[in-house]
Amino acid sequence: MRRPVIGITCYVESATFTVWRDTTAALLPYAYVEQVVRAGGQPVLLPPAGEPASVVRGLDGLILAGGGDIDPARYGAEPQEQTGYIRKFRDEAEFSLLATALDGGLPYLGICRGLQVLNVALGGTLHQHLPDVVGHTGHCPGPGQFGDLPIVPVPGTRLAEALGADPVTVPHYHHQAVDRLAPGLTVTATTADGTIEAVEPGSPGPFTMAVQWHPEAAEDHALFEALVRAC
Secondary structure (H helix, E strand, C coil): CCCCEEEEECEEEEEEECCEEEEEEEECCHHHHHHHHHCCCEEEEECCCCCHHHHHHHCCEEEECCCCCCCHHHHCCCCCCCCCCCCHHHHHHHHHHHHHHHHCCCCEEEECHHHHHHHHHCCCCEECCCHHHHCCCCCCCECCECEEEEEEECCCCHHHHHHCCCCEEEEECCCCEECCCCCCEEEEEECCCCCEEEEEECCCCCCEEEECCCHHHCCCCHHHHHHHHHC
């Protein structure tokens, strides 16, 4: 059997590698690739250029990866001081890609920004700076530093089926989160401070799961395995 082809969106940023300095590059933390391969999938990177939605027919599954903040204009808000790394070209590419994937019933896993894109695309809004809401920086302790906080899966959900219903400590790196939940989505995990950490559709249908933490940085592979099984 061939490996299911899993498209993963990626960044376009200035990067330094080998002999090249400050070169514009399409890039992605390699942990995403390793997790997909370990789960039995074949990763394909999807840069936010051209028409990435046009390749959906060639995919068996889709991951929208982490990244900078969504333009708040997409949910009717002005940017706050802490909102940053907005890449409007990436917003345009990923919102189009997600809409095409959902319309086609493509199995979907949203990670961090990927949860936020799903929520905003379906009509929800975001907290632009979570520490102002919860009163601590545990979800993003510092630049490039994951926070370890337990999440509590909701029994009976796809997430609980994959992770179990007991609290699980997972790596967090996000300063934004769901504010108003989009119609049609249901909360499938929270942290003790009330932050929404995972969502999925409230009615049965194609595999669609989104989490606010970073499972690619976790030792557990269950979410990637669940996606590949669905594919």
